[in-house]
Amino acid sequence: MRAMVYRGPYKVRVEEKPKPRIEHPNDAIVRVQLGAICGSDLHLYHGMMPDTRVGTTFGHEFIGVVDEVGPSVQSLKVGDRVMVPANIYCGSCFYCTRGLYSNCHNVNPNATAVGALYGYSHTTGGYDGGQAEFVRVPFADVGPTIIPDWLDDEDAVMLTDALSTGYFGAQLGDITAGDTVVVFGAGPVGLYAAKSSWFMGAGRVIVIDHLDYRLEKARTFAHAETYNFTEYDDIVVHLKQITDWFGADVAIDAVGAEADGSFLQHVSSAKLKLQGGSPVALNWAIDSVRKGATVSVMGAYGPIFSAVKFGDAMNKGLTLRMNQAPMKRQWPRLFEHIQAGHLKPSDIVTHRIPLEHIAEGYHIFSSKLDDCIKPLVVVGER
Template identity: 55%
Template sequence: MLALTYHGPKRVFVEENPEPRIEHPNDVVLRVTRATICGSDLHLYNGYVPDTRVGTIFGHEFTGVVEEVGPSVASLARGDRVVVPFNIACGACFFCQRERTSICENTNPLTKVVGGVFGYSHTTGGYQGGQAELVRVPFADVGPMKIPDDLSDEDVLFLSDILPTGYQAAEMGDITPEDTVAVFGCGPVGLFAQRCAWLMGAKRVIAIDSIDYRLAFAQKYNRVEIVDFKEHPDVVSRLLEMTDGRGPDVCIEAVGLEAKGSLLHGVLGKMLRVQAGSPIALNWSIQAARRGGRVSIIGVYGPPWNLVDMGSAMNKGLTIKAGQCDVKRYMPRLVEHIREGRIDPKALITHHVPLEETAEMYRIFNARADGVLKVALIPPGAK
């Protein structure tokens, strides 16, 4: 089969790979119908994630049709259309029983930090991903959700990750009708966090970014106020000006480890790799939030440490919530939001390309070129 495989930083190729097979009775094999490139895939592409091995197939956001079914699978049959959460969860452990599927304790034996993830290095279990014609899905009775007949694959593609992630980001902010919410980042997760902040009753939503087309899309798609930090490099001061000197009630950090920061952050995080990225957006969130406010961290960071302003967080009495998204528990309610027209996820798709062109799309996506927000990758033969 064809699949996008990793050969080193900024070296990915679509090439022939062995087809996946049933390895456990509760596996299924999907024929992929749609996949996409996530902003966190760029962390792999640029070599920021340790133990990303040559030959790894990327991709943790995909839909597909069940092609093969393991003998113990009870909920799926050949021909079913499904969307698959990026987290791989066993469904039975302490955390899964509490709907915390992102921190399943049985799907990633290499670490006690996070559960298994499709196509995201051996630090998350070494599972192959879905930027391919076929993909093996473990614990098939737990993760995949059947796609309703009245919805297309592209309607629900982002239920695999970024839409639930944006929803959880807003939920962790405990938003009330009097709240001003600042969302750092107008990438796809930030855009969905903005939309979901409105759904949860926010009074104002402010979006912060520096990329013109993203800010323009955020204004059009989400009716938000914007802060362009090219024009306002002192973001914290600008947010204080916009909020009577007090600061936003809720700050959502939807940027993560590739944030542009100081020279020190760049040297430590991106050159020496001794901290997990550049936490400038996280520090802005902490420093801008009003005293007694809330900070929601959904941007991807990795161990071991970061130069984070915990002194301000403590002294201001902030409540901080963070975590990978527990995708599965949000899928049913988000299907209803999509069906009722409150969210149109596919509006973020700016590019439809054949799977064979995925390597070039990584280059474009990494450069933030050609107005790209999200890309729908279409494998050969997919409708």
């Protein structure tokens, strides 16, 4: 099969790889039709995630058609169109029975620290991802869901990670009626988090970023108030000013490891890989909320030290909530929003890139070229 292959930082290409095979009776093989490049894929692309091995295929957002099923698979048959959540999980362990699918204890040798994801380094289990013609899907009776007839393919692929993660970020904020919510980052997850905040009763939604085209999308898609942090001496002070010097009720960090910051912050963190990433956005979130507020962390950070202002969070009495999103847990409610016309997930899609040109797609997305917000990867016929 043809698949995207990692060859080192900033080096990906399409190569021939062996087609995956059934390795366990509950496996399925899915012929991928449509995938996506996620902002967190860029952490792998930039060489910032530990144990990202040469030869790995990325991609945790994909939909496709069931090509083969193992002998114990009950819920799927060959030919079914399925959407596959980014999490790999068993469905029966201590965590899965509590809906914490992203924390499954049976799918990753590193399970004490993190669950498993498709195409996201050996830190998350070493599974190949969906930026390929075929992908092996473990626990096929648990994760994949047949795509409803009414759901468009491009909307379905957004549910496999980005939309579910943004919605989960708003959920973790414990938003109550009338709350002021500030979202750091106007990438796909930040846009969805901002949009979802309204569903949960927010009275005011503010989005912070440094790219004007992404802020424009935050205004038109998420109906948010926006500020470009490069235009202010101190964005935290500005946020305090516009919230009567109290600060926001809820902050959502949708940036993570590659937040823009000062030279010193980067030299001491992301650029030398001495931390899990630049903590700039998370520290802004901690500083910009009121005392007793909630900070939700959706941005992806590496599993190593980051210089987070924990003392400030403690002294302000903040509640910090975070996790990798349990994608499938969000789907029933998101299906309702989409069917009711409250949300069209594919509205943020800007690029559709053939698998053969995926290296160019990574370059465009990484370098913020051509006003790229969300690139899809077109793999097979739909």
